[in-house]
Amino acid sequence: MDDVTNTELWERCLSLASEMMDETAFRSWLEKSSFEEQEGSRLLIRFPNSFVAGHARVRYGDMMEKILRDVSGRPDLGLNFVGSPAGPGPVSRPSPTPGRSHEGPRADYLRPSYTFERFVAGPNNQLAYAGALAVTKEGGASSYNPLFLYGGVGLGKTHLIQAIAHRIRLQPDVRTYRYLSAELFLQQYIAALERSEIPLFRNRYLDVDFLLMDDIQFLKGKERTQEEFFHRFNEFYLNGKQIVITSDRPPHELEDVEERLVSRFQSGLVADIKPPEYETRLAILHLLVRDERIVVGDDVLDFIARSVRKNVRQLAGVIHRLAANSRLNGADIDMDLAQKEISSSLGSISKRLTAGSIASLVSQSFGVTPNQLKGKQRKREVLIPRQVAMFLIREFTSLSLNEIGSFFSGRDHSTVLNSITRIELLSSDDPTLERKIADIRRELVSI
């Protein structure tokens, strides 16, 4: 196997692992690893430092070897996890870009599969897709500057923004990009402050034609970093360079982000990505199935497309697990297997969310105590949160109206039903309440 295939092979293993693991754990321990070279039957995997490599080996080594053997079909393959080289060693690797010496090796990590070619355009993401494609085409800055892409979790924001990076990377003209998450921007800015290296930090943005920043909502409440970002933004903008930003919400809903930044964000093209419709979900499933080189009947794909509606990442997760499962057990992917897989993956969401956990998030968010929420007071400040909690418990759990009523100190099902209807009405009239509920919902799905 040559290095390109091994790099891809490792990316595939990572993508499978990311479906199986808790997202934070994946990000902390595995995401920043990369294939480096093959030594006999062992793949050398490079991590940012030896601490991460050591922990990853102990905690995830066996699992990753299992996945590797499964994906490659080669039971003889093994893994060596190593940290960043302390000095010159037997290992050859590209020398790091100047000015980046303090970062891990994958600060601008691009997933090889997040390209335009592997992105299914549909009515749900039409404008975002067209905008992303357009900025890579026009010479330099486009009329879509900045391009602001927003949408819920797992709907393809990172995929699209990375597709822009891939496209620029592969184009013959030498345009450069800097892709990073707002979280990394923050970390690097803080590190630069601590080391008094702000000029060096700023230099990294001087010769870049495209600034691609993922998950800008992360800058919420980080005033100094916002200030710094504002200046980098203006420099880019005034020099006619392209800026692309992703966010989990539209600019005007970014809380604790300075007004002047918000209005900058609104000055270009703002495009949203919605959950895909049935046809787009099916097209994505076809793509995934082709990639996995598995055979799945149309009835099974139809069933999956109807069952998983809100999140493309979940859709991909189902296919990856079905593929792994069928390779492991040599079983055909039939309706039976698909049904089991879906009920266990959807079940895991509802298992984590209970009436208690939802009520406690709602009470936090409205600044009342859980006891007030369950109690008898009918003051508006308590009544609304109580009704919101009932509304969300109904949405996120399979509890009946009666069961919800008894959670709220023995209220009956008609009270619960009235509350839910009332919140539906109220929130369609009141954007602040609607936004608040949307925020809680976002937090609930990420628990």
Ligand code: ADP
């Ligand atoms: P987000 O950043 O919005 O949370 P991601 O970009 O990480 O979501 O997408 C989640 C997963 O879904 C990725 O594996 C991505 O490749 C896939 N995905 C999302 N939208 C599409 C699409 N339209 N076509 C193909 N794959 C998609």
Ligand code: MG
């Ligand atoms: Mg993302």
